[in-house]
Amino acid sequence: MDLARIFRMSFASIYPLYLKKVERKGHTKEELDTVIYWLTGYNEQTLQKQIDTKTDLETFFAQAPQLNENAPKITGMICGYRIEEIEDPLMRKIRYMDKLVDEVAKGRAMEKILRK
DSSP states (O other), X not given: OOHHHHHHSBHHHHHHHHHHHHHHTTOOHHHHHHHHHHHHOOOHHHHHHHHHTTOBHHHHHHSOSOXXXXXXXXXXXXXXXXXXXXXXXXXXXXXXXXXXXXXXXXXXXXXXXXXX
């Protein structure tokens, strides 16, 4: 896996794919945004700024106001990898986000997704 290439991908290019995935399964942009806000600490305005400036994933997570303290509770398989075994911290954060989006798309209860 070419990590550098993934890290350079813009969040703006990934967000529409996430949105399409959750909407195709009958869920909403609000649900998607809720899990991204929860994970990263962004809000509506700061997330939109990251999209507008086409921030890469490395910068997106570096500038995130605060990674949720419960993020390490996100476990399981995503894209063939066990999240808790991913060594690179940035890749682990990206996979946290992927997993949350998958859970929204699958209709998991928001209370469980947000791991309180």
